[in-house]
Amino acid sequence: MSKRLKLTDILVTIVISTGFGILYKIWGPLYYAVKPLGLHIDQLIYGMWFMAATAAFLIIRKPGVALLAEVAASSGEFLMGSEFGLEVLLYGIVQGLFAELLLMAFRYKRYDLLAVSLAGISSCLGSLILDFYKGYIGDLSTWNLILYIGFRLIGTILFTGVFAIAIVKALEATGVTNLVRSSSRKDFESLDQ
Amino acid sequence: MHTAFKKRWLHKINPALKLFTLTFLFIFAVTIHHLNFMITFTLTVSILFFFCTGQPYKHILLFLLPFLFVFFSTAVSMILFGKGETTLFKWGLVHVTEESLYRGLHLGCRALVFAMMGITFVLTTKPVQLFYSLMQQLKLQPKYAYSFMAAIRLIPIMFEELQTIRDAQKVRGVQTRKGISSLIKSIKSLPIPLLSQSIRRAFRIAVAMEAKRFNSSKERTFYYKIRFSRYDLLFIGYFVLSISGAYIIAMEFPLFPIKDVRN
Numbered sequence: 001m002s003k004r005l006k007l008t009d010i011l012v013t014i015v016i017s018t019g020f021g022i023l024y025k026i027w028g029p030l031y032y033a034v035k036p037l038g039l040h041i042d043q044l045i046y047g048m049w050f051m052a053a054t055a056a057f058l059i060i061r062k063p064g065v066a067l068l069a070e071v072a073a074s075s076g077e078f079l080m081g082s083e084f085g086l087e088v089l090l091y092g093i094v095q096g097l098f099a100e101l102l103l104m105a106f107r108y109k110r111y112d113l114l115a116v117s118l119a120g121i122s123s124c125l126g127s128l129i130l131d132f133y134k135g136y137i138g139d140l141s142t143w144n145l146i147l148y149i150g151f152r153l154i155g156t157i158l159f160t161g162v163f164a165i166a167i168v169k170a171l172e173a174t175g176v177t178n179l180v181r182s183s184s185r186k187d188f189e190s191l192d193q
Numbered sequence: 194m195h196t197a198f199k200k201r202w203l204h205k206i207n208p209a210l211k212l213f214t215l216t217f218l219f220i221f222a223v224t225i226h227h228l229n230f231m232i233t234f235t236l237t238v239s240i241l242f243f244f245c246t247g248q249p250y251k252h253i254l255l256f257l258l259p260f261l262f263v264f265f266s267t268a269v270s271m272i273l274f275g276k277g278e279t280t281l282f283k284w285g286l287v288h289v290t291e292e293s294l295y296r297g298l299h300l301g302c303r304a305l306v307f308a309m310m311g312i313t314f315v316l317t318t319k320p321v322q323l324f325y326s327l328m329q330q331l332k333l334q335p336k337y338a339y340s341f342m343a344a345i346r347l348i349p350i351m352f353e354e355l356q357t358i359r360d361a362q363k364v365r366g367v368q369t370r371k372g373i374s375s376l377i378k379s380i381k382s383l384p385i386p387l388l389s390q391s392i393r394r395a396f397r398i399a400v401a402m403e404a405k406r407f408n409s410s411k412e413r414t415f416y417y418k419i420r421f422s423r424y425d426l427l428f429i430g431y432f433v434l435s436i437s438g439a440y441i442i443a444m445e446f447p448l449f450p451i452k453d454v455r456n
Binding site for chain 2: 007008010011012014015016017018019022029032035040059068072075076078079080081082083084085086087088089090133134135136139140141143144167170171174176177179180
């Protein structure tokens with residue numbers, strides 16, 4: 001019942017996130033391929049990069065998992081030779097931290113669509129702050145900036161909320177999540193009877 | 194990413210120090226708003242990328258291709274849609290100004306620098322040595338470091354499994370039909386088995402590690418001892434000298450008549 005991360009939790013989180021890291025690595029060229037179309041269509045698929053945090057949290061459900069997952073996924077992407085280079089590490093840390101803070105605000109007790117979508121939006125906010133300094137997005141034309149942020153938000157909710165929950169629901173059906181979720185007190189009490 | 198390469202001095206630098214230095218340079222690069230300095234700074238990093246990774250030039254040029262693509266696509270959206278006063282070209286929503294052109298070039302250089310720093314690090318550092326170094330120099334807890342190393346080992350196995358699942362689906366005659374519902378089905382049919390298999394494997398590894406009394410105590414011994422050497426000084430010295438040189442050249446011989454790209 002311990003809320004601290006055990007070796008199993010850490011290993012499982014990092015392995016899941018490395019899987020996401022592979023996905024992120026494939027996502028990079030895709031992102032840059034749709035980018036030159038202009039009008040920020042690329043931002044609709046940006047939410048994928050926040051997904052490791054919420055998906056891992058939905059599976060392990062402990063404090064620290066969201067942050068660790070984003071750091072692991074981004075360093076996996078980095079070590080596979082990302083086109084973004086060192087940038088992914090910094091973005092990963094900030095996005096994970098922002099998702100973690102929001103889940104902490106819910107005291108790690110909500111695992112529903114609203115909570116994970118908000119965690120994703122929080123990550124999105126973190127990435128926008130970095131973009132503001134690094135990508136000068138404040139210097140885009142106003143209509144263009146609104147499009148940029150709007151598309152990124154839509155993509156975020158889709159990936160970190162809807163898709164993450166769908167994937168974890170499907171995983172729960174396979175029974176594999178029972179391995180990593182510590183059995184609840186209710187389960188033990190039912191044994192006593 | 195280990196192809197045939199020669200070991201150069203960059204391979205002998207302490208991995209934690211290398212990561213720390215490059216992270217510092219990353220933050221430093223974000224504070225550069227001067228286009229001319231950004232260009233000369235890009236040169237200092239590209240010298241390491243081109244001549245010091247020990248990779249054959251064929252590979253270097255292959256790595257460069259996606260980077261140029263990143264440079265182009267990062268620059269273009271700022272050039273076409275950025276704010277600015279001095280109009281160079283206008284067509285519908287597209288509004289190219291002198292300011293947005295320079296800002297776009299600046300952002301492109303920035304993306305290029307980050308990409309080259311990243312790939313230079315990856316090409317000259319073995320992941321295992323990096324995590325050993327993080328444990329020894331930065332006191333990263335062994336349970337995190339070993340989990341990372343185990344996960345990296347699992348990457349090729351994951352790819353193999355992906356192929357197996359695909360083959361299995363082909364053998365069972367799973368056919369892809371058109372339509373949104375079958376698209377969602379096919380999207381679900383790959384990551385779910387892959388993820389569940391990975392979770393099972395990670396769980397088994399963790400159980401095995403705990404059974405063998407793996408612990409995170411501080412007084413542990415290490416198979417690899419990662420130390421510092423004179424190459425570390427050379428590495429830091431290179432950046433101190435080349436960046437100062439880059440700054441002087443940028444100030445004395447400016448390519449573009451612009452100081453701060455934010456204005």
